[in-house]
């Protein structure tokens with residue numbers, strides 16, 4: 001079982017809707033020239049079937065958290081399924097993936113559940129799951145440059161985490177990066193990351209959807225290379241999350257996977273990972289997918305729960321879950337397919353519900369970003385409705401590190417989030433520096 005993959009595995013771009021035509025993954029192309037729709041990466045699954053399920057899971061286990069570069073990465077350890085023809089010397093990796101699958105024992109017990117797990121994707125180089133997709137995209141750009149492509153800069157519109165990941169991977173590879181951010185709508189923690197990494201940071205007087213519209217035009221004109229998840233390369237890296245969760249359970253499936261969802265690339269990615277495992281015989285069914293949206297930015301919730309197969313754009317309202325404050329999700333058709341195949345559910349959470357869920361989870365040792373809190377609030381609602389029960393193995397995907405969202409935590413515990421009651425606030429007690437006052441405060445708190 002060697003580390004260098006046979007060269008016969010192949011992957012290429014095809015139209016997501018099935019129009020004819022295919023393009024090398026190093027081509028700067030973002031939509032189907034025939035129908036104008038999304039593209040996808042298609043793998044030569046019949047070539048991968050030359051090996052049985054046992055071969056693949058043993059190969060992946062052997063590499064997991066290992067030291068043979070770049071296969072210790074959670075993404076590149078599954079290289080044959082991700083980007084099989086990528087030359088190793090083009091890979092830009094920061095040992096992404098392989099994140100803790102946290103048994104949320106106390107939090108689950110409070111809901112009457114025995115088997116709740118939180119996949120901490122934010123415990124990563126730039127602090128969010130976006131690293132998983134960005135390692136693939138930036139590596140492919142390096143590969144394209146090696147083949148002689150002319151690329152001025154890699155660019156994205158972002159609600160914060162995409163730009164942080166792109167800026168970090170771009171800087172590691174020495175490639176120029178441009179990020180378009182909605183001014184005043186992302187956390188300081190996220191804003192400072194691309195600044196520190198030397199990206200050209202453009203703060204626009206609009207929302208995420210406004211930034212997205214402009215960056216798409218820049219890409220069509222060939223001014224920049226597009227790093228948003230409209231580019232299917234991102235999905236290839238992100239799909240390893242589903243595979244890794246099953247791997248961490250000893251190749252057993254959970255019953256539910258709950259995912260905070262905005263632009264819907266990650267929902268599509270999760271399905272892509274499970275589909276690959278099913279196609280290659282590692283699993284024989286799918287878990288149920290739960291897409292969790294903020295009620296203030298809920299176009300998928302509105303469409304899915306009224307039986308629609310198309311997602312109509314809405315104007316996203318302000319939400320503490322700023323990374324999913326998206327009204328016109330680019331990957332909507334991909335997400336609809338994922339929901340159809342995975343017996344999907346779409347839930348939503350109000351600002352009050354997400355704040356309560358974050359505070360409850362934090363008190364059991366988690367440190368939730370507001371998006372993860374949206375997923376936890378969805379879990380709480382599905383338990384209340386009897387859909388998720390005591391024995392169900394449920395995984396909540398935590399998409400970012402709570403430490404990027406200090407303002408959210410501070411405002412909650414100060415009780416200053418508009419329209420939200422901070423029922424679980426735990427403000428610090430300020431005291432003079434003398435023994436008596438300190439002793440009294442401790443007695444008062446615990447007696």
Ligand SMILES: *Cc1c(COP(=O)(O)O)cnc(C)c1O
Pocket residue numbers: 128130161162229260261262263264265266267323324369371372399400
């Ligand atoms: C990007 C992001 C999401 C949403 O993922 P999509 O693929 O856009 O649905 C959720 N949470 C965090 C923290 C993110 O950065």
Ligand SMILES: [Zn+2]
Pocket residue numbers: 015016017018019032033034035036037
């Ligand atoms: Zn097409």
